[in-house]
Amino acid sequence: MPEAGAPKNTTEAGVPTEPEERYPEAPEEEHPGEEEPSAEDQRTAVTVLVALAANLVIAVAKVVGGLFAASPALLSEAAHSVADSLNEVFLLASLKRSRRKPDSRHPFGYGKERYFWSLLAAVGIFVMGGCFSFFQGIEAFRSEGSESHTGYLVGLAVLGVALLAEGASLVRALLQVRDAAKAAGRGMLRQLRAGDDPALRTVLAEDSTACLGVVFALVGMALHMVTHQVVYEACASLLIGVLLVYVAYQLAKESRGQLIGEAVDPALRRDIRGFLDGEPEIDAVTTLLTMRMGTRSTLVAARVDLVGGLDSEEVEEVLVRIKQEVTRRWPLADQVFLDVTEATVHDRIRAAGERRHLDAAVAAEAQADRES
Known part of the structure; x- marks a missing residue:
């Protein structure tokens, strides 16, 4: 045992030891909160x-x-309507959750939440809408049921009201798409293909298929009433099922591409590349990569070869200025990374080919806009 009066932090031999350091526990990271919703959101x-x-x-x-x-x-x-209602709940969740600010676990933010919830909405359309419609159609083929005259009238009245309500919702979605296309300088078809807002695209797809599905049901029920043959309503159910499965596949395909990582449209890529090529300190842009991180966030990564004669401090100043200018011109490009590299002959040839490819893609989109 240590002698009486010996320092507390000693060994049995009386050799003093370093006092044990007490490190405060790291505080749990508070959630950084949410960004304010934009007017479009x-x-x-x-x-x-x-x-x-x-x-x-x-x-x-x-x-x-x-x-x-x-x-x-x-x-x-x-x-179909029950599935659409559940999907709208998913979309509302995506609008809120995608606004959360970046944190240590998700440094690029939560913008891709919209694509995830849109994927769930597509699954809901497939399972709850398409599969149930197939089930109803097959069951109708097996049955020999007939409806009363009152039943026909009630069914047709319900479908008529549904068509008006779904049509009103569809008109609102189309008006929003038109305004967004006008603001972006695109045609409506190109705006839909761009898929800038997956929630809006999903609502538009749901309302469109709902209106068409109601028309199928109206025709099937009317023919059933006239011919007393349930086969027409059975075929209408199967057609509705096919329609819903197709729409679910298309929505899931779009969400899959955006979750994996999808580049921004060719016109924006060409504009960013043109800006970088025009900077006097940049000799060549060998690679330009972009990826959507959400509806309001885009990652831009470029490998650039700078002109000779710049010291390290000048290189740093040039890179900071170019990054800030890219974000100022294109606010969506909020994550900009520039990698300084030495361009080889092969890099320059490949970069020239990428520029020609972008020019051709932009020209094709412009032609599609004119035709639409």
């Missing part, structure tokens, strides 16, 4: 809420009318 939220309200009312009406009329086509449309 607010418009999209209103569009989604309008679609949700319409689908909830229509779903209840279709279920009641379908059970009363014993109509497979109407019940298929009810499943």
Whole structure:
């Protein structure tokens, strides 16, 4: 044992030791909060809420009318509306969660949440809408049921109201797409293909298929009423199922591409490359990579060969200035990385080929806009 009066931090031999250091525990990282929603996000939220309200009312009406009329086509449309209602909830969640600010676990932010929830919406359309419609169609083929005259009228009235409600929601979504296309200087078809807002694209796809699905159900029920053959409603259910499966596949395909990592449109890539090529300190841009990180965030990474004669301090100043200028000109390009490299002859040839490819892609899009 240490002698009495010996320092507390000693060994048994009386050799003093370093006092044990006490490191404070690292505080848990507080959530950095959310960014303020943009005006476009607010418009999209209103569009989604309008679609949700319409689908909830229509779903209840279709279920009641379908059970009363014993109509497979109407019940298929009810499943379609239920799926759409659930999907709107997914889209509202995506609008909120994608606004969270970057943190240590997600340094590039949460913008891709929109693509994830849009993928879930596509799965919901496939499972709850498409598969149930196929089930209703097959069951109708097996049955020999017939509807009363009152049942026909109730079913047709419900579908007529549904068509008006879905049409109103579709018109609102189309107006928002038109305004976004006008602001971006694009045609409406190109704006839809660009997929800048997956929530809006999903609502538009849902409303479009809902209107077409209601038309199928109306035709099927009307033919059933005239011929007393349930095969027409069964075929209508199967057509609705095929339509929903196709739309779900297209939406899932778009979301998959954006989740994996998708470049921005060729016109923006060409503009950024042209700006970098025009900087006097840059001799060559050997590689330009872009990736959407969300609806309001884009990663830009470029390998550049600088002109000779710059010292290390000048190189740093040039890179900082160019990054700031890229973000100022294109606010969406908020993540800019420049890698200084020495360009080889092969790099310059490849870069020239990429520029020609971008020019051709931009020209093709412009031609498509003129045709549309």
